Amino acid sequence: MSHDTHGHHESNLKRIWTVFGILSVITIVEVIFGIVKPDALFLNSLFRLNLLNWLFIILTVVKAYYIMWAFMHIEGEKSSLKWSIVAPLVFLIIYLVFILLIEGNYIFDVFHESQYKWIF
Amino acid sequence: MAATVTSTATTGKTWDGGNEPMGASYGKLMMWFFIMSDALTFSGFLAAYGFSRFKFIGTWPIADEVFTHFPFMHGVEAPMYYVALMTFILIFSSVTMVLAVDAGHHLKKTKVAVYMALTIVGGFIFVGSQAWEWKNFIGGEFGAVETKGGAILQFVNKEGERVAVADFAAHLPTSRVDKTRANGIWFEDAPALPEFTVQEVAEGLKANPDVLIRTEHINAKKQKIVLSREESLEAIKGGALYVKGANLEHNEYGHKLFADFFFFITGFHGFHVFSGVIINIIIFLNVIYGTYEKRKSYEMVEKVGLYWHFVDLVWVFVFTFFYLV
Numbered sequence: 001m002s003h004d005t006h007g008h009h010e011s012n013l014k015r016i017w018t019v020f021g022i023l024s025v026i027t028i029v030e031v032i033f034g035i036v037k038p039d040a041l042f043l044n045s046l047f048r049l050n051l052l053n054w055l056f057i058i059l060t061v062v063k064a065y066y067i068m069w070a071f072m073h074i075e076g077e078k079s080s081l082k083w084s085i086v087a088p089l090v091f092l093i094i095y096l097v098f099i100l101l102i103e104g105n106y107i108f109d110v111f112h113e114s115q116y117k118w119i120f
Numbered sequence: 121m122a123a124t125v126t127s128t129a130t131t132g133k134t135w136d137g138g139n140e141p142m143g144a145s146y147g148k149l150m151m152w153f154f155i156m157s158d159a160l161t162f163s164g165f166l167a168a169y170g171f172s173r174f175k176f177i178g179t180w181p182i183a184d185e186v187f188t189h190f191p192f193m194h195g196v197e198a199p200m201y202y203v204a205l206m207t208f209i210l211i212f213s214s215v216t217m218v219l220a221v222d223a224g225h226h227l228k229k230t231k232v233a234v235y236m237a238l239t240i241v242g243g244f245i246f247v248g249s250q251a252w253e254w255k256n257f258i259g260g261e262f263g264a265v266e267t268k269g270g271a272i273l274q275f276v277n278k279e280g281e282r283v284a285v286a287d288f289a290a291h292l293p294t295s296r297v298d299k300t301r302a303n304g305i306w307f308e309d310a311p312a313l314p315e316f317t318v319q320e321v322a323e324g325l326k327a328n329p330d331v332l333i334r335t336e337h338i339n340a341k342k343q344k345i346v347l348s349r350e351e352s353l354e355a356i357k358g359g360a361l362y363v364k365g366a367n368l369e370h371n372e373y374g375h376k377l378f379a380d381f382f383f384f385i386t387g388f389h390g391f392h393v394f395s396g397v398i399i400n401i402i403i404f405l406n407v408i409y410g411t412y413e414k415r416k417s418y419e420m421v422e423k424v425g426l427y428w429h430f431v432d433l434v435w436v437f438v439f440t441f442f443y444l445v
Contacts, residue, residue, distance in 0.1 A: 012222055020215045024208065031204040034444045042342065053445045060440040064433055071218045071429045081142035085156050093163045100167045104174030112178070
C-alpha cells in the first residue's frame with residue numbers, strides 16, 4: 001500500500017480538483033498562444049528554437065510535473081522510489097534529445113550549404 | 121566475518137517474502153518500472169521525430185494548416201480546437217481515474233465503479249476522436265502534386281487560401297481504365313489510376329489565372345512560400361504524381377516523414393489508450409464483482425490508474441510536439 005507521509009488516506013479531493021484546474025488553464029493558455037502566435041515570440045528564437053516553442057515546452061513540462069506528482073501520486077512515495085523513476089527519465093531524455101537535435105541541425109546545415117540542391 | 125554473519129541474517133528476512141522494497145508493493149513497483157521503460161520508448165520516438173524535423177526544418181509542414189477540422193463544421197478552418205478538446209477529454213478521464221483511486225482508499229465500492237465507468241467512457245471518446253482525426257488526415261481535403269524530387273506543390277488562390285485540385289483540374293480524355301483480375305487471365309495487379317493525372321492538373325493551372333502554387337519552403341516570416349504565376353507554371357512541369365490525403369508513401373501535406381511519424385507515434389499512443397481502456401474494463405468488472413471489496417484493498421485500481429495517467433502524460437507531449445510546436 002502507498003505510504004502516505006501525511007496521515008492515513010485522508011481524501012485528496014481538493015488537491016485533485018486544483019490540479020485539474022491548473023492543467024486546464026495551462027492547456028487553454030497553450031491553445032490561445034498556438035492560435036494567436038504573437039510575432040514577438042514566434043519570430044524570435046533562442047538556440048534555434050523560437051520563443052513560442054520554448055514557452056510550449058516549458059508549459060508541457062509543468063503539466064507533466066503535475067500529472068506525475070499529483071495524479072500518479074509520486075509525491076507520496078518514498079524518495080528512493082521517486083528518484084529511481086524520475087532521475088533516469090530526466091537524464092536520459094535530456095541526453096537523447098540533446099544529441100539527436102544537434103545532429104539533425106547539423107545535417108540540415110550540411111544539406112543547406114552543400115553544392116547539391118533539392119530544387120526539383 | 122562479522123559482515124558475513126549479518127548479511128546471512130538479513131538475507132533470510134529479505135527473501136522470506138512480504139518484503140516491500142522502496143515502500144511499494146511488488147505490483148506497483150513493477151508498474152512503475154514498466155512505465156519508466158515505456159516512457160523511454162516514447163521519448164525515443166519523439167526524439168527521432170525531432171531529429172527528422174530539425175533535419176528538414178526548412179520544409180516541414182505547419183501543423184495549423186494540416187489539422188483544421190472540427191466535427192459538424194465542414195469547410196471552417198478550425199486549427200487546434202479539436203485536439204485541444206481531445207486533450208481535455210483525456211485529462212478529465214485522468215481526473216475521474218484519480219477520483220476512483222481516492223474512493224478506493226475509503227473502500228467505497230459504488231463510487232469506485234462509477235468513476236471507473238466514467239474513465240472508460242472518456243477513453244472510448246478519445247480513441248474515437250483519434251480515429252476521426254486519422255480519417256481526415258488519410259482522406260485529405262485539397263490534394264496536391266508531388267514532384268520528381270519528392271517535394272509537395274499545393275495550390276492557393278490570390279488571397280493565399282487553399283484551393284482543391286478537383287475545383288480547377290481539367291478533364292483530359294484518356295483511354296486508360298482501371299483493370300481488375302476479372303479482366304484477364306494473365307493480369308495480376310496494377311496500381312489504381314489516380315483521380316487526376318499531373319497533365320490534367322497542369323492544364324487546369326494554365327486555364328485558371330487565379331491559381332498559384334505554394335511550395336514546401338518556409339520564408340523568414342515562417343510562412344510557406346507562394347510562387348508567382350510564371351514560377352507556378354514552371355514548377356508544375358516537375359510534377360510527377362497527384363496526391364490526395366496521406367499514406368505511408370505519399371501525403372499532400374508536405375514531407376513524407378511527417379505523415380510517417382504522425383501515423384507511427386499517434387498510432388502507438390492510440391494503441392496504448394485502447395489497451396488502457398481494455399484493462400480498465402477488466403478492473404471495472406472486478407470492482408463490480410466485489411473482488412477488491414473482499415480483498416479489502418483497491419490497490420489494483422491504483423495500478424491501472426498509474427498506467428492510465430501515463431497514457432495521459434504521453435498525450436501531453438504528443439499534443440505539444442505534433443500540434444503546438
